[in-house]
Amino acid sequence: DTLTEGLALLHGVRAGLVPRDAFxxxxxxxxxxxxxxxxxxxxxxxxxxxxxxxxxxxxxxLQDWVAAFRAAHRREPVLWLDR
Numbered sequence: 001d002t003l004t005e006g007l008a009l010l011h012g013v014r015a016g017l018v019p020r021d022a023f024x025x026x027x028x029x030x031x032x033x034x035x036x037x038x039x040x041x042x043x044x045x046x047x048x049x050x051x052x053x054x055x056x057x058x059x060x061x062l063q064d065w066v067a068a069f070r071a072a073h074r075r076e077p078v079l080w081l082d083r
Contacts, residue, residue, distance in 0.1 A: 007039070007040060010037070010038055010039070010040060010043075010080075011032065011035035011036060011037055011038065011080075012035060012036060012038045012042060012043045012078040012079060012080055013031060013034050013035045013036070013078070013079055013080075013081060014036075014076045014077075014078055014079075015062070015066045015069075015076055015077045015078070015079055016066075016076050017034045018031075018034070018062070018079065018081065020055075020059050021055075022081065023049060023055035023058045023059055024055050025051050027055075031081060038078060042078055043078055043079070043080045044069065044073075044077035044078050044079065045065070045069075045077060045079050045080070046079075046080045046082065047062070047079050047080065047081045047082060048082040049082070
C-alpha cells in the first residue's frame with residue numbers, strides 16, 4: 001500500500017550536513033545525496049518553510065534549534081526537510 005511504500009523510501013539528513021544555501025530557491029545542491037534511509041521514528045524534526053521568508057533568518061533559527069537539541073540529547077538531530 002501507499003503508506004508502506006512511502007515508509008520504505010523515507011530518508012532524513014543529519015542537521016550538520018544541511019548547507020546554509022538549502023533555504024535558497026535553487027540552493028542546497030542534491031539534498032538526496034546527503035540523506036540516509038531511516039525509519040519514521042528516526043526523524044527528529046520535520047522542517048517546512050516558505051521560500052518568501054528570509055533565508056538567513058531561517059538558517060539562524062535552525063541553528064538555534066539544533067544547538068538546543070544537541071544540548072538536550074547529546075547527538076545530532078535527523079531532519080526531514082521539505083523542499
